[in-house]
Amino acid sequence: MVYRLIDDNKNIFGLRWLCQKFGIIPNCYYNYKKDAKRKYRERLAHIFELIKYVYYNNNRVIGYRAMRIFIKRYGYELSNTTMHKYMNKKLNLFAVIMHSKLGYKTGKKNKIFDNLLNQNFTVDCKNKVWCTDFTYMRQPNGKFRYNCSIIDLYDRSAVASLNSDYINTDLAISTLKTALEKENYPKVILHSDEGYSLLHGNL
Numbered sequence: 001m002v003y004r005l006i007d008d009n010k011n012i013f014g015l016r017w018l019c020q021k022f023g024i025i026p027n028c029y030y031n032y033k034k035d036a037k038r039k040y041r042e043r044l045a046h047i048f049e050l051i052k053y054v055y056y057n058n059n060r061v062i063g064y065r066a067m068r069i070f071i072k073r074y075g076y077e078l079s080n081t082t083m084h085k086y087m088n089k090k091l092n093l094f095a096v097i098m099h100s101k102l103g104y105k106t107g108k109k110n111k112i113f114d115n116l117l118n119q120n121f122t123v124d125c126k127n128k129v130w131c132t133d134f135t136y137m138r139q140p141n142g143k144f145r146y147n148c149s150i151i152d153l154y155d156r157s158a159v160a161s162l163n164s165d166y167i168n169t170d171l172a173i174s175t176l177k178t179a180l181e182k183e184n185y186p187k188v189i190l191h192s193d194e195g196y197s198l199l200h201g202n203l
Contacts, residue, residue, distance in 0.1 A: 048091060050074055055093050063095035064088060127186040129153040130179065133193065134167055148175040150190070159183060 002024065016026065054070045055062055062070065068083040078086070087093050123129045132150045139145055148171045149161040160179035164171045176190065 047071065047076055047078075047086065050076070051087055051091060051093065055087075060093075060096045066095075123153040126152060126154045127183050127188050129189045129191060130159060131191050132172070132175065134171075136167070146171065148172055150175055150179045153191075 050071055051067060054067060064083045064087045065080055067087055068078055068080055071078060071083070129152075130150050131153055132148065135147050135149070137145045137147065143165075145163055145165065146167040147161060147163050150159045151157060152159050160175050160182060162171060162175045162178060180186075
């Protein structure tokens with residue numbers, strides 16, 4: 001293409017000289033340049049939208065190398081270096097490493113309490129029996145966030161619920177203290193499955 005030939009050699013022969021040789025008005029060349037820039041910006045915007053689409057529809061675990069393969073399927077051939085620049089530097093998107101759930105060793109229980117409920121979970125009044133347990137949630141960054149909750153068996157309402165980065169006795173105790181303070185320290189049975197770091201007994 002003549003315009004591209006001029007663009008590639010204008011620093012050597014001069015723009016006006018090349019335009020004269022090919023019988024092209026300089027304004028035509030400048031219009032070509034503007035149109036080329038517009039098409040480049042449109043192409044880049046489309047690539048960026050595709051990158052974000054693939055990234056967020058694959059749980060944000062796609063890195064720039066894998067992203068290059070996905071984008072190639074849409075007809076865009078990019079190098080790893082270019083994809084790294086587009087994804088990590090331009091769009092600030094990084095692959096989230098999904099860590100496996102950390103295991104733990106069950107320690108020796110300090111005290112084993114009698115099962116006062118014996119599978120009878122019917123309660124006739126509030127603040128008579130509470131149940132508690134741990135759960136965990138995986139965050140977008142791959143780390144885990146732990147929760148300890150206490151519910152009242154009478155109406156299944158949440159008496160207290162606290163979150164922490166760690167699953168330990170401190171979380172269980174803090175949740176219990178919060179529940180007791182909220183309900184003005186009732187005499188209540190706290191029931192759990194006696195799992196890791198939980199309490200079970202007659203308070």
